[in-house]
Each structure stands twice: as structure tokens, then as C-alpha cells.
């Protein structure tokens with residue numbers, strides 16, 4: 472087991488190299504999970520020594536691209552946590568009905584499954600035409616995939632079950648065209664999306680939104696960094712805007728949480 | 744497998760199990776002392792969704808506090824923590840939990856290996872890990888790591904397991920450990936607490 476051999480200092484040195492050479496700061500990520508990601512990659516790519524691994528990460532731009540892709544966890548799903556999407560559909564999005572224009576930020580969107588799910592709900596509520604979904608991630612490679620809107624066909628059965636459980640009533644297969652291995656989602660959905668890199672650690676607020684989704688990203692950050700990101704979201708939310716987090720994440724321990732009101736039992740808060 | 748000694752001090756107990764393990768857990772919990780001096784962390788394979796079911800079942804059988812883990816939650820002695828469905832459960836040096844939604848390991852999330860390995864690094868020779876009934880080999884690699892860090896690997900006697908494959912694999916592949924019948928587990932845990 473390699474973790475016996477590589478200590479936390481070696482991980483810290485590697486991360487400080489990454490910051491110096493490439494400008495990405497992982498120092499406030501949850502240590503256990505970032506270490507696990509690094510050791511996983513180190514094991515996968517068969518380096519002769521950790522020193523060689525470190526040197527490659529530091530000096531090889533092409534390899535660093537791979538490092539970034541593999542260190543960030545990009546696992547995602549459409550309509551993950553159906554009850555969450557049900558709450559969006561029934562309790563949150565209808566409130567935007569009277570707004571002239573709806574701006575939504577999906578922060579840490581990964582390969583886009585969440586943004587497409589959201590667009591489907593907006594479309595069914597007849598709100599998509601006046602919506603704009605800003606989908607951002609630290610990792611440029613996942614954004615390239617997200618733009619294409621093509622997802623592995625073998626997952627679609629599960630997604631369609633999630634969709635139905637979340638209160639969807641259409642035939643899910645009308646939203647995509649299937650070939651042998653991929654489902655390509657309708658371009659009327661992606662027309663309303665803007666994809667861009669954005670690093671929650673170092674980049675600033677870039678607009679004001681009525682709704683921000685940031686799900687299963689903050690679990691990778693330590694408490695201090697989480698609080699900084701909450702401040703960034705606060706700066707990026709309109710009065711009475713909504714913030715949605717992952718099913719195990721919470722705003723509760725953030726000092727300014729009192730200025731937000733939780734919606735029912737979901738991880739959705741409204742800015743007061 | 745060579746017989747192992749119980750540690751001088753136990754700072755954490757992690758229990759992993761898959762198919763057939765609920766049965767054992769439901770037997771253990773009514774007999775546990777309620778003044779246990781370490782945290783108990785439970786990682787079992789189950790479907791996402793009916794999240795609080797396991798916690799509710801166990802809570803009905805003990806006065807120990809049973810909690811489904813929240814991310815960054817502090818690990819407190821005397822508390823029982825359940826890994827939430829669909830996340831890997833990791834332990835940080837500052838004795839808090841991290842959740843990780845990364846690739847499945849052994850087709851499982853949470854994976855028992857992941858938590859055993861993470862706990863081994865943190866609690867070292869003050870760790871006890873128990874592997875229960877199951878039909879895949881998740882947890883076996885983790886027990887090896889526990890061994891390497893000086894912790895104690897405990898394996899349910901495959902003869903007493905509804906699904907013997909998982910404990911069998913552990914008996915075959917883990918160098919040092921203790922084999923226990925399901926009925927003796929509560930007593931074993933209570934004794935750890937007095938150390």
C-alpha cells in the first residue's frame with residue numbers, strides 16, 4: 472500500500488509546486504481526499520518514484536492537464552437526488568415565473584449532467600426561453616464534454632428513472648437522440664447554457680444570480696475554504712435568491728447563515 | 744492467518760459489511776455497553792435512497808447515539824457513525840469526517856476498503872476493524888492496510904456469516920487477525936472499551 476510510504480509533507484510539497492508552477496491552489500482542500508486522489512494517480516501512472524511524479528507534475532504542461540482532470544472528482548449524474556429536483560420544480564423555479572430574466576449559476580458543473588437536468592425542468596415549466604445557465608468548473612476538459620451534451624447511453628435508463636421520480640411527466644427519451652453508445656441532448660437545452668472555467672478558490676464573483684447550484688463540490692474543501700466560497704456565493708446572489716448545496720453539505724456553520732432561510736427539508740437556502 | 748493480540752488501547756472501531764451484515768449488527772447493538780470509550784464507524788453497502796433506515800433500526804436497539812455522518816463532522820467517542828449511502832467516507836487527521844463522491848471502489852460506494860485504509864493511517868495501532876458477512880471482497884485490502892499500520896483486523900467467522908465470501912477472502916489474504924463468531928462480537932467490543 473503506497474500510502475504507508477508517502478507522508479503528508481510530500482503531498483504538501485507537491486501541492487505547493489502546483490501552486491507555484493500552475494497557479495492552482497489546493498492547499499485548503501480536505502487533506503484525506505486530496506491525498507487519496509494524488510496517490511491514486513501516482514499508482515495509476517506507474518512512476519518510478521514520487522520525486523519523478525512531482526517533477527513531471529511541475530514541469531510537464533501536458534501531464535499537468537491530466538493531473539488536474541484526475542485530482543478533481545468529476546463523477547456526476549442527471550437528476551441526482553430526485554427529491555432535490557422535485558423541490559426545485561415545485562417550490563423554487565415557479566417563483567421566477569414573473570421575472571423578466573432568470574440567471575442561474577451551476578458552480579462545479581463537471582460534465583454538465585446537472586445543467587442539462589435543470590434545463591429540462593426549466594423547459595417543462597416554460598421558463599427556459601428567458602433563462603441563462605452559467606455552468607462553470609475548474610477543469611477545462613469536463614467543460615468541453617459538457618458543451619457537447621453527450622452522455623453514455625447505458626446510464627440513461629437510471630437517469631430516466633431519476634427524472635420520473637423527480638416529478639417529470641414527459642417521455643424522457645424525447646430530450647435526446649441516441650446512437651450506439653451515446654445520447655445527445657437536444658440543442659434547445661444547451662442554447663441556454665454558457666460554459667466557462669471558474670475556480671471557486673481564486674476567481675471572483677462575475678454576475679448576480681437568482682439561483683446558484685453548487686453540489687458535491689464543497690465536500691472537497693476544508694471548513695475555512697467553504698466559508699470563503701459561501702461569501703463568494705453571497706456576493707453573487709440577488710436578494711431573495713436561492714443557494715442549493717449537495718445532499719450532505721450545509722450552510723449551518725457559516726457565521727452569516729442566519730441571513731439565509733432553509734427551504735423545507737432540502738439543501739436549499741433563500742437569501743433574506 | 745496468524746492470531747493477533749488485541750491492542751493496548753482502542754481509539755476507534757470501524758465495522759464493514761455487505762450482504763448479510765445487517766443481521767449481525769442488529770444482534771450486536773442491544774448488547775453493547777453504553778459507555779464505550781471510542782467512536783464506532785459503520786460502513787455497509789446499501790442502495791441510495793432510504794437513508795435513515797439503518798440508523799433507525801440501530802437506534803431502536805441501543806442508547807448509544809447513532810448518527811448518519813455529515814461532511815466535516817467531528818468524530819466523538821461514544822458515538823456511532825454510519826457512512827451515508829453513495830459517498831466514500833474518509834477520516835481526517837483532525838478527527839473529522841470527509842465525504843468523497845468519487846469513482847466506486849469494488850463496485851461499491853461507500854467502499855469498506857476506502858474507510859479501513861483511511862482510518863488505518865489516522866488511528867494506526869489504536870484501530871480495530873471488523874469485517875462482516877458479504878458477497879464481494881471489499882474490505883480485504885483495507886484489512887491488510889490496517890495490519891500494516893499495526894491495527895487489529897477482526898473477521899467474522901465465515902461459518903457464522905449469511906454470505907461467507909467476504910470474510911473467507913479476508914481469512915485467506917490477511918496475515919494477522921482475530922476470527923470471531925457473530926454471537927461473541929458484542930462482548931469483544933465491550934472488552935475493548937475497558938482497555
Ligand SMILES: C[S@@+](CC[C@H](N)C(=O)[O-])C[C@H]1O[C@@H](n2cnc3c(N)ncnc32)[C@H](O)[C@@H]1O
Pocket residue numbers: 543544545546547548551578579580581582585607608609610613669670671672685686687688691717844
Ligand atoms: C463531484 S463533481 C460534482 C458535479 C455535480 N455538481 C454533481 O453534484 O453531480 C465536483 C466538481 O467540482 C469541480 N471542482 C473542484 N474544485 C473546484 C474549484 N476550486 N472550482 C470550481 N470547481 C471545482 C470538479 O472539477 C468537479 O467537476
